[in-house]
Amino acid sequence: MFLMLVGLLFRSKGQFSRFLGGLSWYYLKMDFTIRAATPEDCIDIFRMTRELSEYEKLSDQVKISLEDLKRNGFCQNPFYRCLIAEVPEEHKTKDGHVNVGYALFCYTYCTIKGKCVYLGDLYVMPEFRGKGIGKALMSSVAKVAKEQQCTNLQLSVLDWNTPSMDFYIAKGAQDLTKSEGWHSLRFHGAALDKLAEEAPKN
């Protein structure tokens, strides 16, 4: 069974210290918790994935339903894992949301090195940025990867998204498209269906 994170509580005091054997991160003025998502969180994950797609100017590509998200993440062999950043009630958004960020990732495999993690999405609502939530989400994914003995973490970023690229490069990420010439290719829709129809029937 894959790891379910114990909630890590982050409290604001402006200094580093230890709490229940794990690391606590202290930031001014904002409490938040990073925890594993539950099926009930899917409605917020659904909402925030759409916010992110609008930011990336690709909202016309969003096709999945809330039911799909729930089924695919909480079945016996889940297709993804998700961490949620939650703030206390007193910091909720004007629309009443306390789930203000998420990191969605999958376990993948590299024939060179073995088990890896692929970070599909990392998102913090704009009004909650600059408070260490993105960094905390990233570190929590890294902890999960470490505990599962994964050898690296991969992710994709759009070439115009300089703030995201800078964020990941600051954490030691390398742009493999730039440095090694790797391109992401995709078969989708009619092209995929056509190939599948031509499959041998042995």
Place this chain on the structure above:
Amino acid sequence: MADFNLRKAEPKDVTDILRLIKELAKFEEMEEQVVLTEKELLEDGFGEHPFYHCLVAEVPADRRSRDGHTVVGFAMYYFTYDPWIGKLLYLEDFYVMPEYQGYGMGSHIFKRLSETAVKTRCSSMHFIVAEWNSKSIEFYKRRGAADLSLEEGWRLFEIDKQSLLKMAK
């Protein structure tokens, strides 16, 4: 066309799978980077929660390779997730030994993977290709692949183990 059988890999195939992984890595000039072992391939692919799935291409004994192998090609894949479009089939590695190339084996493996993607209700099949590998890029583009790095500007980033451990502290 050479006779061959495409089948799901079994635990006994890990020796051949690792051999083929190393041959492909040599072609991609990354041979010395392969640290995976047969033991890891066995645990990671054939345990309770497999990290990967594998197809192998096998020829009859009378068509074995110069070195005596009957497993002459493989494709390793797993399922990933895009919260916008759902399940994806990700093709990690795909290789046919040079002496068996040109007989349609690669094409058949590819179509079988596509069939698997559709049957498991994946929206897409994804993979990466090195930009200098024009032969592979042409192979995929002829069959309808889109280059997301060129067309949409997606770049692949990687955080290695050392940086990962530093972040996890």
